Amino acid sequence: MSHKGSSSSIYSQIRLLIDQGEISSFQWKIIAICFCIVLLDGFDIAIVAYIAPLLKKELSLGSQHLSYLFMSGVLGLMLGSMIFGSLADKFGRKSVLLISMLLYGVSTFLCGLVDNIDALIFLRFITGLGLGGAMPVSIALCAEYSPEKHRMLLCTLGWSGFTVGIAAGGFFSNFLLEQLNWSWLFYIGGVLPLLSILVVLKELPESLEYLVRIGEHRKLSTVLKKMNLQMNDIALSTENLVWGYIEKVPSVRCLFTRDNILLTLLLWVAFFFSLMVFYLLTYWIPLLFDERYSLKEVNILTAMIPLGGTVGAFILAVFIDRKKAAFLTLAISYLASFGLLLFVPSVSGDYYSLLICLFFIGFTIAGAQNGLNLVSPTIYQAYARATGVGWAMSSGRLGSIVGSYIGALLAQNSIETFFNYLSIGGIICSMALFGIFLYRKLVVI
Template identity: 30%
Template sequence: MHIQAFLDQHGWSNFQWLIFVMMFFVAFFDGMDTAVIGYIAPDLIRDWQISKVDLVPVLSAALIGAAIGAIVLGPLADRFGRKTLLLFSVFIFSCSCMLSSFAQNLTQLEILRFITGLGLGAALPNAVTLLSEYCPSHKRAFIVNTMYCGFPIGAATGGFAAAYIVPHFGWESMLLLSGALPLLLAMLMAWLLPESVRYLLLNGADQSRIQHILQKINALALQQNFRLEAKSRQLSALQSMRMVFSSKFLVGTLSLWLCFFCGLMIFYSIINWMPVLFKEADMPPHLGPVVSGLFALGGVGAMLNGWLMDHFNGNYVIAVCTFFTAICVALIGPALHLSLTFFIILMICAGTLQNTAQSSLPVLAANFYPTAVRTTEVSWMCGIGRFGAVAGTMCMGYLVNNNIGWSQIFTVLAIPAAVMTLCMLIKNMSEAARDSARFSLSQQDAE
């Protein structure tokens, strides 16, 4: 029996709920640990007597590590297993985040944040892939997008928590908390999380092992032998690269990479620098993390986007979100001079649209690639995208340090959103042309 047919025929079980919850919290703590450095940035400047320029390497260290982690470590899941790499990744970023709380200078903090980033970069692509491979096809986008909401919710929760914890207990306590909680999650996953059955089938695992896992979804699994929908085999890194740059996938791959890159430019520019900008504008100290948190919290809109992607063209759904993101982001700067309330409303709208689109890209990519290279390709997309986070953080640092006005800053940030819209339209045109060519060939064969 095809593994996907089995998943499609049976209802969503408690066992799949368990996988969903664990993957949700992987995304949650990934978001919290990624964003935490931005929330404590004003206190680092004050306590260590450093300038905003000195802070750029610290803000960028985890993002560079995450890019390398996604590109180098993430694809190892296609060779060693989704669960193995996921546990390793969560363990790395949780322990190094805890150790960051004991850093005594910028160099130590930069090194530890880089190591934290290695784990962060590898964790989320594996979580997306593992969950997607346990989903029924007609609900996959909704379920995976809902799981991915954990990332912006975690980033937002970190902002709200920092607004209370840092003034009372110091910035060190925020790093310690952000590392201790995912370490507990890693211990729980080591006990309860199954390996991907698609990965096991791809690697020739015994049918009894497959049946033992799937019978937790439905007992009828014990009466079946399972196989993948199409013949597949393990591919080397070179073979994976050849596939991703083949004529079938090239345009879609480049569109996804550039889109993810631009999306993270916007997200981390705002998350990492908003608390500092608010302090520069003589606003209440707690307001920066809260507003940044509200921007990140907008990602919960990905649940609706997931439903839309299950029923409509996912490329168009994301293109619409990014088009309106560009408009909202461009209006944020002028809105601050008009009304703080209007500014916060625009920030929430921009966050909802941007993070909804960003959260939808991994599931779009997971559906785009075959099983043998799925984690590799999603990881590479996320890795390339993380360099966008670095670029956004550094670009924002340049604009801030050169005293560029708010209106100009947010006008610049609107450009990547417009590029995202263009990428999705190009990807859709490429797929339509490919499908049309395939249809013409089938018609010729029939004749």
């Protein structure tokens, strides 16, 4: 047997033992650490949304300046995920995670020291680069250490850290801005990930796949023992751990075969418009309602989107886990968002009605986006899943950039016109996912 085949078999055995076993306290610790890292990511990416009205006044900014500020962060997020994703495969996920956290921690802290928009835009881009590396690596580790029977709920927990962080940012901003100026949000947003590096360095293990691939027999043995897995259940030896087991990543052309092309295009459309609408809401709600409500009230309004998304993520995950009709469920969720977005203008004058409406918009959009992240691999053959999901998420990140930028154009219109345009994104997502559901039901037997 070749070394490559032996290593592949070893990782398969490890994967099988994890999937068949119960979750150990060590695995729960990994999931908790990853949740906290993603929470800090969400907090950092959303800081500028909560202080946008203040920045607009204090730095005399126009909507176009704010568009560039919002866009710089998500552009960095997209590029960071591409750059650090490849580095993580080569040098290990833990090492890349530490570098990413250092990068966005320092750059976020420096944002609090600047007082001009050009420097702030540059530093937010650097922050995005770091966030783009930290978030997917954390989620990947969460998935790798989760048993298959609990993986969807545990990965939902990991992803929900992002929306929890965004929501927490709204409530924390209200508290902090009563005592200090907006710079302190950046200081705290920078110091927390820097302090967390010590926890990650000491407590978070390296990827099992990476340890197998580079032949780290001793470290792999230590990690497995912490998960209460018996070494004699796996044919481990230094000799057969020398060579990597990862086969060549398939080309993007595999997504455009006769069987996959329609599914690929529909999935890209869904990701693009889902994240476009989400970032439009997250970044531009504070500015849309700035003149109608106080900053404190506006920040709570903005926090309703990710808060609803967190609740929606878990409820939709449980429903999908039981009913299995994942794409139909998500299509219905986005269809509901279409109606809710059209309903916003009619309740915009009643603060508490608006709070409830925005909560359920978050439930149907951000909650469904979480589900889409988790079920999208299932539409592809096993060999094409990583490539398919990676490109779909890239489409979503492109949508987030477009959403961050065009907000300045849409915000020039009335609130009714703004939300009417957003509702189009909701119905397009619904139609795309319903198309995937029908294709798989009627064409794929």
